[in-house]
Amino acid sequence: MNDMRLIDRAVDMKDIKIAARDVQVYYGDNHAIKDVNVDIADKTVTAFIGPSGCGKSTFLRSLNRMNDTIDICRVEGNILLDGEDIYDKQVDPVQLRAKVGMVFQKPNPFPKSIYDNVAYGPRIHGLAKNKADLDEIVEKALRRGAIWDEVKDRLDKPGTGLSGGQQQRLCIARAVATEPEVLLMDEPCSALDPIATAQVEELIDELRENYSVVIVTHSMQQAARVSQKTAFFHLGNLVEYGETGQIFTNPVDPRTESYITGRIG
Amino acid sequence: MTDATNSGAQAPKTSLIAHDARTKKRNSAEKRFRAYGVTAIGIGLFFLTVLFYSILKSGLPAFTTTVLSVEFTMTQEQYDEAEGTMLKTAKYQGFFNDGLAAQLAETGVEVEYDAKTIERIAGKTGNLIRAHYQENPNTIGSPVTFDLPTSSRVNRYINGEFTKDEVEDSRFLEAADLDLVDVMLASGTIRTVFDWNFITGKDSGVDNPGGAGIGASVIGSFFMMLVVLVLSLPIGVAASIYLEEFAPKNRWTDLIEVNISNLAAVPSIVFGILGLAVFIQFMHLPQSAPLVGGLVLTLMTLPTIIISTRASLKAVPPSIRDAALGIGASKMQAVFHHVLPLAMPGILTGTIIGLAQALGETAPLLLIGMVGFVAREYPEGFIQGFVEPNSAMPAQIYTWASRADAGFYEKAWGGIIVLLAFLLTMNIIAIILRRRFERRW
Ligand SMILES: Nc1ncnc2c1ncn2[C@@H]1O[C@H](COP(=O)(O)OP(=O)(O)OP(=O)(O)O)[C@@H](O)[C@H]1O
Numbered sequence A: 001m002n003d004m005r006l007i008d009r010a011v012d013m014k015d016i017k018i019a020a021r022d023v024q025v026y027y028g029d030n031h032a033i034k035d036v037n038v039d040i041a042d043k044t045v046t047a048f049i050g051p052s053g054c055g056k057s058t059f060l061r062s063l064n065r066m067n068d069t070i071d072i073c074r075v076e077g078n079i080l081l082d083g084e085d086i087y088d089k090q091v092d093p094v095q096l097r098a099k100v101g102m103v104f105q106k107p108n109p110f111p112k113s114i115y116d117n118v119a120y121g122p123r124i125h126g127l128a129k130n131k132a133d134l135d136e137i138v139e140k141a142l143r144r145g146a147i148w149d150e151v152k153d154r155l156d157k158p159g160t161g162l163s164g165g166q167q168q169r170l171c172i173a174r175a176v177a178t179e180p181e182v183l184l185m186d187e188p189c190s191a192l193d194p195i196a197t198a199q200v201e202e203l204i205d206e207l208r209e210n211y212s213v214v215i216v217t218h219s220m221q222q223a224a225r226v227s228q229k230t231a232f233f234h235l236g237n238l239v240e241y242g243e244t245g246q247i248f249t250n251p252v253d254p255r256t257e258s259y260i261t262g263r264i265g
Numbered sequence B: 001m002t003d004a005t006n007s008g009a010q011a012p013k014t015s016l017i018a019h020d021a022r023t024k025k026r027n028s029a030e031k032r033f034r035a036y037g038v039t040a041i042g043i044g045l046f047f048l049t050v051l052f053y054s055i056l057k058s059g060l061p062a063f064t065t066t067v068l069s070v071e072f073t074m075t076q077e078q079y080d081e082a083e084g085t086m087l088k089t090a091k092y093q094g095f096f097n098d099g100l101a102a103q104l105a106e107t108g109v110e111v112e113y114d115a116k117t118i119e120r121i122a123g124k125t126g127n128l129i130r131a132h133y134q135e136n137p138n139t140i141g142s143p144v145t146f147d148l149p150t151s152s153r154v155n156r157y158i159n160g161e162f163t164k165d166e167v168e169d170s171r172f173l174e175a176a177d178l179d180l181v182d183v184m185l186a187s188g189t190i191r192t193v194f195d196w197n198f199i200t201g202k203d204s205g206v207d208n209p210g211g212a213g214i215g216a217s218v219i220g221s222f223f224m225m226l227v228v229l230v231l232s233l234p235i236g237v238a239a240s241i242y243l244e245e246f247a248p249k250n251r252w253t254d255l256i257e258v259n260i261s262n263l264a265a266v267p268s269i270v271f272g273i274l275g276l277a278v279f280i281q282f283m284h285l286p287q288s289a290p291l292v293g294g295l296v297l298t299l300m301t302l303p304t305i306i307i308s309t310r311a312s313l314k315a316v317p318p319s320i321r322d323a324a325l326g327i328g329a330s331k332m333q334a335v336f337h338h339v340l341p342l343a344m345p346g347i348l349t350g351t352i353i354g355l356a357q358a359l360g361e362t363a364p365l366l367l368i369g370m371v372g373f374v375a376r377e378y379p380e381g382f383i384q385g386f387v388e389p390n391s392a393m394p395a396q397i398y399t400w401a402s403r404a405d406a407g408f409y410e411k412a413w414g415g416i417i418v419l420l421a422f423l424l425t426m427n428i429i430a431i432i433l434r435r436r437f438e439r440r441w
C-alpha cells in the first residue's frame, strides 16, 4: 500500500455512507435487532461478527430492505443512506437495491447463461446503450469478480454449471455489474475453499476503492484480514463497534472479548 | 473416551459375512415391501391390459365399415326416364339392382334373392344414387363404382357379432339374406373398408348407426377446449402468481386458498347446474353451445390450474427471487424474468392435465344440453363454432351408448378410442413441453 492510499483512506473514513439510528427489527413477536446505532463509512470494509442467530443477516438485510420480502418482518427506527431515510414512504426499494447490492450466503446464480447472469442487472437498469457496451460491462464485472479467466470461453454455458466457489464469484460479479454504491455480503466465503476465499478477499479489498462494503463473517481471521471497521452483535444488540484493530486487540466489552477468544458463540 | 473404548472391547466380535438377526429381519422386511410393490404394479398393469383389450376389441370395428361395391353405368336415357317419373328414387334403385344383378351374374352367383333382399342388405339405395348423378351429371354414360354402406345388421354379422343361426327373420334381416352376403363377401362385392366417415362425419339419426361419425363432436370439443384454454390459463396463472408472490398472507388469502382447494373437489355436475343457472338462464347464452360448455369447464379447470401453478411457483427456490431483488429487479421483473420460466414446465403440465380432465368430462354437459343433442351439422364458421349447438366427444359417446340400436354400442366404444387417442396426445404434448422447458436450463 502506498502513502497516497493511506491518505485517501484517512479522508474517506469521515464520509458516512449509511447511518442507522435506533433500529429495531421484529419477526412477529421476536425482537431480533434491538436499538442498533451504527455509522457505516464510505470506501471502507465493515465486518459484522457475532454468534449464530444474533441478527447479523437480519440487520444486513434491513440495509437494502430485503426484509420487505418477509411478511412478518417489521423494521423501526431510521436508516439513512447518504442522509436519506431508506424506509421513507416515497423510497422505491427497487431503486434502493440498485444502489445497495447484495451477495448472499448461498451462491444463487440464475439458471441462465453466465453472460446473462451478469448482464441481467445492467439490462434492467438500462446501463448499456448497445451490445458492445454490455459486453464490456460483463467482462469488467467478471474480471472484478476474479472469474473472467475461468469463464471467458464459456459465457453461454449455464451459471449453475459452475463449481460452488465459481458460482459465488459469479454472484459477486453480478452484484458489481450494476455499479452499486454499497455492497452487502452475507458470509460470501462460507462455500469457498481457501484459494477462492483469498481471491474474494482480494476482490473485497479492491472494491473498497469505490464502494462501501459490509461483510458478515464467522471467520475472525477473515474479519481481521479484510475489514477496517468491525461490529460485534450479540443477541440482537450491537455490543461493540470500532476500528478492526482495536476490536481484535483491545475490546472494550467483556462479551466481545470472550467471543473473539472463543468462549461464547 | 476411555469408557467408550472399554465397552467396545467387551462387545462380542461380529462378522460382516454372517448377518446378525437384526440385519436379517431388516432385509426380509425390505424384500416383503418390494414384493408388495411389484404386486401392486402387476395388478395395475393387468387391469390396464384388460381395459385396453376390451376397448380395442369392442371399439375397433367402429373404424371399419362394410360396403357393397358395384360398378354401374347410367345411360342418359335411364337418367331422363327416372327423372321423369313420380317415384324417382325407386326407379334409381331399380337400375342399381339391375346393375348389381349383372355384376353378380358375371361372378356366377347361384343364390336366390329379390329386390327386397338387396334393400335389407344395403338399405334404400335410390337416394344415394340419385344424389350422385345430380351432383355429377357429367358421369352419366360412363361407369361409376358405388360403395354403398351395408346395413348395420349386415355390418355386425360380418364383424362376427352373431351367426346365421341366431338370426330371427324380421323385416330388417332374414337368415336367407346372409347367404347372399356370404357370396358377395367371397366375390368381393361386399368389402370391409376403413370408415373415414366415423372420424370426420356427423352424427346420424337414431336408426342409422352405420352413418354416424364423431367428427362434428370432435369439433365441438375443440371449440370447448379453446374456450377453456383461453380463459383458464391466463386467469389461473395470473391468480396463482398474485396469490403466491404478491398477496399478503392473512386470513383472507388463507380463506381463498382453502376455497380453491375445495373447489377442486366439487363434483363436476355442480358446475354443470351452476352453468345452467348462470350462463343459460341468467345470461341467456345459447343452449348446447360449446361456448357455454367451455365456460362451465373453465370453472372446473381453474382450481386444477391454480393449484398446480402455485405448487410449481412454490417449488422455485426463494434464493432465485432474492437474487433478482438483490440486484434491483422489481418484484414483477423477478417473477416474470426468473420465477415464471422456472415454473413453466409445472404450469404447462398442470394446464394440460386440467384440459385433459375437462375434455373427458360429461356430467356438466348433461345440464347445459350438450348430451343428447344430435350433432348433425358442422358449424358454419369460426364464430358459429362457439355459439351453434353442438355435441362434444364424451357427450356424443354417452348419447350413442344410450341409443337402442346395437350398432351405436360399437360406435360408443369407437368414440372412446378416439377420446383416449386425444388424451394420450395431450399427455405426450405435456411431456414434450416439460422436457423442452427443463432442458433450457
Ligand atoms: N425469516 C425469518 N422469520 C422469522 N424469524 C427469523 C427469520 N430470519 C431470522 N429470524 C430470527 O432472527 C434472529 C436473527 O437471525 P439472523 O438470521 O439474522 O442471524 P445471524 O446472525 O445471521 O445468524 P447466522 O450467523 O447463523 O447466519 C434469529 O433468532 C432467527 O430465528
Ligand SMILES: [Mg+2]
Binding pocket: A056, A057, A058, A186
Ligand atoms: Mg446469517
